[in-house]
Amino acid sequence: MKMFRTLAALAMLLAGNLALGAPKAKPAGDPLDSPRWTDMRKEMFPAKARVVFDDRVKVTAPLTAENPMNVPVSVDASALTDVREVLVFADFNPIVRIVRFEPQGAHPGLGFRIKLQQSTPVRAAVRTGDGTWRIGGTWVNTTGGGCTLPSAGSSSPEWQKRLGEVSSRVWERKEGGERIRLRVIHPIDTGLAPGIPAFFLQELNLADQTGRPLMHVEGYEPLAENPVFTLDIPAERASAAYRVSGRDNNGNTLSAEVDK
Amino acid sequence: MKNAPALLSHGTRSLIALLALGWTLLLGAADQDYGLAPQPIADNTWVLVGRSEDFSFTNGGNIVNAAFIVTRDGVVVIDSGPSLAYGQQLRRAIARITDQPVKWVINTHHHPDHFLGNQAFDAATLAALPGTIKGIQSEGGAFNENMFRLAGDWMAGTEPVAPGRALAAGPLEIGGHHLELIALDGHTEADLVILDRTTGVLFAGDLVFHDRAPTTPHADIARWQASLSQLGKLSFKTLVPGHGPVSAGPAPIRQTSAWLAWLDNTLRQAADNGLDMTEVLALPMAPEFRKLAISQAEYHRSVGHLYPAYELKALSGGRRGK
Numbered sequence: 001m002k003m004f005r006t007l008a009a010l011a012m013l014l015a016g017n018l019a020l021g022a023p024k025a026k027p028a029g030d031p032l033d034s035p036r037w038t039d040m041r042k043e044m045f046p047a048k049a050r051v052v053f054d055d056r057v058k059v060t061a062p063l064t065a066e067n068p069m070n071v072p073v074s075v076d077a078s079a080l081t082d083v084r085e086v087l088v089f090a091d092f093n094p095i096v097r098i099v100r101f102e103p104q105g106a107h108p109g110l111g112f113r114i115k116l117q118q119s120t121p122v123r124a125a126v127r128t129g130d131g132t133w134r135i136g137g138t139w140v141n142t143t144g145g146g147c148t149l150p151s152a153g154s155s156s157p158e159w160q161k162r163l164g165e166v167s168s169r170v171w172e173r174k175e176g177g178e179r180i181r182l183r184v185i186h187p188i189d190t191g192l193a194p195g196i197p198a199f200f201l202q203e204l205n206l207a208d209q210t211g212r213p214l215m216h217v218e219g220y221e222p223l224a225e226n227p228v229f230t231l232d233i234p235a236e237r238a239s240a241a242y243r244v245s246g247r248d249n250n251g252n253t254l255s256a257e258v259d260k
Numbered sequence: 261m262k263n264a265p266a267l268l269s270h271g272t273r274s275l276i277a278l279l280a281l282g283w284t285l286l287l288g289a290a291d292q293d294y295g296l297a298p299q300p301i302a303d304n305t306w307v308l309v310g311r312s313e314d315f316s317f318t319n320g321g322n323i324v325n326a327a328f329i330v331t332r333d334g335v336v337v338i339d340s341g342p343s344l345a346y347g348q349q350l351r352r353a354i355a356r357i358t359d360q361p362v363k364w365v366i367n368t369h370h371h372p373d374h375f376l377g378n379q380a381f382d383a384a385t386l387a388a389l390p391g392t393i394k395g396i397q398s399e400g401g402a403f404n405e406n407m408f409r410l411a412g413d414w415m416a417g418t419e420p421v422a423p424g425r426a427l428a429a430g431p432l433e434i435g436g437h438h439l440e441l442i443a444l445d446g447h448t449e450a451d452l453v454i455l456d457r458t459t460g461v462l463f464a465g466d467l468v469f470h471d472r473a474p475t476t477p478h479a480d481i482a483r484w485q486a487s488l489s490q491l492g493k494l495s496f497k498t499l500v501p502g503h504g505p506v507s508a509g510p511a512p513i514r515q516t517s518a519w520l521a522w523l524d525n526t527l528r529q530a531a532d533n534g535l536d537m538t539e540v541l542a543l544p545m546a547p548e549f550r551k552l553a554i555s556q557a558e559y560h561r562s563v564g565h566l567y568p569a570y571e572l573k574a575l576s577g578g579r580r581g582k
């Protein structure tokens with residue numbers, strides 16, 4: 001009976017995939033084999049939502065993170081069409097959610113840095129226009145060590161004067177369109193260290209010269225200190241100048257021109 | 261006695277189990293033998309060459325070169341290894357070669373594989389540059405904890421011990437060996453190089469790596485390159501790098517310098533071209549460096565240590581606002 005149900009489920013899934021024309025989508029079984037996946041499924045997505053694993057959601061991060069306070073991650077969902085939002089999370093982090101973004105006019109992808117507490121899958125869940133959540137991810141191991149220890153952190157009080165300052169630069173891409181890199185000065189405290197309340201960048205928006213939105217980013221506590229973001233703008237939305245605005249959870253706002 | 265086990269009381273059985281456990285632990289400790297075999301490289305001069313690997317539970321942290329000079333006024337040890345056990349075994353290896361007592365234990369810099377064996381030696385013999393002493397005092401505890409994670413049981417009982425004797429650059433004569441202490445930096449904030457003018461041996465510490473990719477957790481590449489060009493001007497017969505095989509000439513200096521130049525160029529160009537750190541990690545290794553031991557792993561680590569600074573510079577060239 002159990003076998004029959006499994007087969008039936010499999011047949012349905014296969015049919016579903018054929019109908020969608022998405023042969024790469026794997027609806028069951030976490031490809032990262034995480035003991036936390038069942039909890040993640042419950043915690044992050046509505047029970048009725050369709051949630052599938054999909055190789056087309058690319059998450060790139062080092063297999064071993066040298067500095068767990070500053071782990072580079074980039075998400076690329078440009079193989080999918082009609083990407084509405086992307087939620088990035090790490091199963092084993094004490095605060096699971098890392099960043100959520102809506103590529104309103106930008107390429108559906110984002111590069112950023114995160115803090116990891118221990119080895120964990122880092123996943124991106126991409127909601128496409130049909131309401132399906134498509135999930136990609138990768139394991140990141142965190143160690144450090146000796147001659148291989150991370151650089152000593154710069155715990156400078158400088159940020160207080162420069163909070164919310166944005167450094168940025170725009171590059172033309174060989175593939176067409178433009179690349180924007182932004183660095184925001186912000187300590188981003190998780191609130192998990194004793195005596196230091198959570199203090200983090202909650203919102204960052206990028207718009208073109210006329211104010212049309214390109215990217216909406218919502219940050220959570222596990223983003224790295226002084227986060228650096230990398231995003232790409234397709235040729236048809238490239239602009240003579242860009243504007244960044246945002247705020248943190250304490251109501252501090254930031255606003256900067258990104259011109260060339 | 262066939263039925264003996266059934267006759268044993270519960271207490272006796274527990275005791276036997278405990279003894280068996282103790283025996284296993286003893287065997288385990290006996291297994292932690294670094295197999296240190298001093299190689300003579302010049303008159304009165306021996307080197308213990310570590311493996312060209314990363315720290316592991318298998319090598320117990322023995323990836324480093326330690327050395328000693330036997331003089332008529334006692335033994336000079338240069339770097340004490342990654343653990344208490346290494347330091348103890350180093351002492352025994354020295355005692356098999358000479359009756360002279362160890363009078364000096366000099367740490368070339370504050371990285372854990374170069375000083376965590378200090379504990380095995382008389383505290384009065386420990387010496388280093390002031391910057392190294394300060395580094396061990398401030399970071400030694402964290403390094404030690406990290407070494408426990410990376411090398412496991414080999415670290416049993418190890419505690420960081422900072423030298424009490426501060427060394428200054430200049431000549432130092434010990435038992436007929438005319439040493440020149442050269443205070444440089446770049447690999448860390450204080451890198452000591454020792455030239456034994458009597459034998460022509462240059463103990464370069466971690467300013468020089470040989471056939472093994474350099475590590476950069478505290479590196480300042482520009483200063484490191486300046487130090488290497490100073491080393492290139494010295495005359496010596498034998499070079500003992502911090503990691504990798506002993507060399508008869510200055511080739512490892514050029515090799516280390518070439519690696520640093522490549523790393524510097526790669527990271528600067530990447531930052532100027534707007535590459536995200538994950539894209540920098542994926543860049544191909546230059547063919548001439550693929551033969552260096554663990555070059556891929558060290559490149560990845562170096563990107564983590566160094567790229568943020570290149571990135572900051574590239575972005576600061578752009579618009580800044582609030």
Ligand SMILES: [Zn+2]
Nearest residue numbers: 147369371466
């Ligand atoms: Zn070192």
